[in-house]
Amino acid sequence: MQDNSPNRNWYALYTKPKHEFKAKSQLHSVSIEYYLPTIFVTKQWSDRKKKIEEPVFKGYIFINANEKERLIALQQSAVIQTICFNGKPSVIPGWEIDNLKKMLSAKPEIFISDKIETGAKVKIVNGPFNGVIGVVTEYKKGENYLAVSVDLLQRSVLVRLPKESIIKIIKS
DSSP: OOOOOTTOEEEEEEEOTTOHHHHHHHHHHTTOEEEOOEEEEEEEOSSOEEEEEEESSTTEEEEEEOHHHHHHHHTSTTEEEEOEETTEEOEEOHHHHHHHHHHHHTOOOEEEEEOOOOOOEEEEEESTTTTOEEEEEEEETTEEEEEEEEGGGTEEEEEEOOTTOEEEEOOO
């Protein structure tokens, strides 16, 4: 169903609670390009520990679609709605999705935070997060973290910034 027309955009879809993986499966079955950022976390039960895969943003999945595909995505039982602003579907800039993909591909130890206050916007020019654009913040005293935000969701993913990373400050 994918076409390469210029009117394809990234959208955030709101899913039913705990239905992110079901939405992923349903979108795959109708050939809609999706992105479900996930991490592995260790869960403790009374008798054992187990590593399980969880969505980074609970209740959301992203699609790269044209208007027709977006409407088809909304027909899937695990999907509730497109995230909208002023009654119109909100478009997520492709670079925000690219940053998230680059950062999570390194499988870092991450923390999810509500929107980080605006700080110095930077681009990593060397190291494991090369090419990622984000905001440097201090999450724990004395340690630098890189915050990559999805502004539409008002959420940031924080990763510990390795000392070998070279940072270039971006003028806004």
